[in-house]
Amino acid sequence: MTYAHRLWLMIARRTRHSVSLFLLVFCLSLLGIISSYFGNIVACYQRFVVSDIGYSLKLYRTDGNAIPPNVIQQISHIKGVIGCNQEANMLVQPVNFANAIPDSEDNLFDIPESDMVRLYADSNTALNLSFANHMELVEGMLPADNDAGVIIDTVLAAKNNLGIGNEIVIKNPETGSELSIPIIGIYKAVSPPQESWWGTSGNIEYGQSPYSYLFCTIPTLEALLEKDLPSSAVIVYGKDRKSLDNISDAIEQMGLSPQDYQLLNRTENQIGRGTSASRAISSASAVLSSVTIFVSAFVLLLVVVLWMRACYKDTAILITLGAKRHEIVFDYFLVTSAISVFALLLSLPVCSLIINGYGNRMIEHIFVATGNLSGLEIDNYMTAALNQPLEWTAYLKSQFMLLLVVWAATLIASVNILKNKPAKLFNMS
Amino acid sequence: MISMNNVCFSYRQKRRNRDILVDLSMQFAPGKVYAIYGPSGVGKTTCLSVLGGLDTPTKGSIEIDGTDIKTIGYSQLRKQFVSFVFQDYHLFPYMTAIENVVVAASIANKSKGHEAKEQATALLSSLGLDSDTIRRPISQISGGQQQRTAIARALIKNPTYILADEPTGNLDKENAQVIMGILVNLAHKQNKCIIIATHSDLVCAHADVTMKMEDGKLFVGGE
Ligand SMILES: Nc1ncnc2c1ncn2[C@@H]1O[C@H](COP(=O)(O)OP(=O)(O)OP(=O)(O)O)[C@@H](O)[C@H]1O
């Protein structure tokens, strides 16, 4: 009888043991994979949010007055601050050109047909993350405070035969007034920003064509609006998520009157409160992952220890036949690992079936379970996150954790085998 | 020659030590069958356990041809020198009779695959187990058949010392006689040392040396 044959008999003939361990690892693996599926959605959601709005705070005056330049100056010097930007945008009507919409099917989200374009006014375009993270300047220069001008996308430019030096005319849909602006730069959209807006009616307005972004300076927008923007708000960009807290503290210590000034953590606000969909999935993922980690570790530990306990007599027999105790422990490692790895491997295709087939339904159930019966607000970040492909490395990580638990349990249960004389092991079984 | 030198052994029961073997010295030579008898609970099984290194004596030592078994190493001891036949057989319940015998050969690296299988079949059949019985799982054969399987497992390693605890306990007189015949033959023809713990007069009658166990000691011939 070969060594492998002997181990195989241990697996194949001790059916009850093998099957129970197999089923347990299989189920926990499903749980683990589903939890990392949700975890992945949450992580993607956060990543998309950060790629559009970055790590940013919004400081604004409640009375609508302008924030004094020296306050902005002071904030720019706080440790961790990358820069301050004043941002405003509005939908405008093209007059001497037409909007461009991507026709490719593989877009992450549906871009609504629209003939409107959105004009972004920034005090510093380079800090606007819709631009910084998704677009590249290919020609010309960015709009700067002292000269009026706009940059447009290559596709929009090509479609309308526009280039640097040409003028575009846009119309304020509210007042009907028109403005002609020279093109000073051309950018190329690398990926679509996924911003969405809370519309006036309280619903989410979806994204727009990545080609329909026009970037200009604040004075240009003021010219279109025919009034001064009070610059009562400023976006403060931080280095990372943690630095936002320090920056918040520093701004609070500047002694600005709390009646006049409000500070909002845009990043946390979007990530933390997000939409009902992101909240529901976050909590489901948190619950699931804590369940998988703690309960499964405990149950699995227990089952493997019991599995091993049932082997004490067999172990004692093997010892009396001349096997070394550490060799026997190694046998058990191989056997429990083989059963577990088999269960883990088998759970992968099953999981992929479940997630592909029922992922959406599961998410619906989560929404119902978390009380979101009245329909969901799913913003573009969530749409994109839900459409992310399965990330196998994350799943393999959760599977490896299970394998670690099995190994730990085998080791724990092996202590008795290594510690006791065979006569005692016979008595223990 | 396996010898016990001033061996003491006690179990810890209810926070007190209960002495089972007390300053026990005895020698067992190859070529002979020894029978140890004595009332139930006197310590016969314990004596065999200690002798084969399944338990360690609290005092004293066990030596094989003058070498302490600790020096030989327990694994080596069991692969090469000592086989056990247990009172309650201790067979692998998930294996067939023949697999139980073959596995012992493979652990002791005695013989290769089919060779071991042939040898095991021959051994089992000499003990009166037919080819149908030996292919059934242990749980589906009788106590006496299990006992004979356990004996075959002990023999396949071809050890010098066989420690057998009630090897005929579950057998009818005829079968017991066959088995004792085999064991006596092994001792006399192949120079094995066979130590049997027993309650059976038949076994004692076949043995070359009988020993009575009393007060933690062994008395040859009952004296
Ligand atoms: N693991 C143990 N812990 C404590 N006491 C034990 C243990 N094993 C056996 N004993 C006790 O030690 C004594 C000797 O036991 P042992 O099994 O050696 O007796 P025995 O002579 O083989 O009896 P039998 O003829 O019934 O098989 C008994 O009284 C028993 O109760």
Ligand SMILES: [Mg+2]
């Ligand atoms: Mg006994």
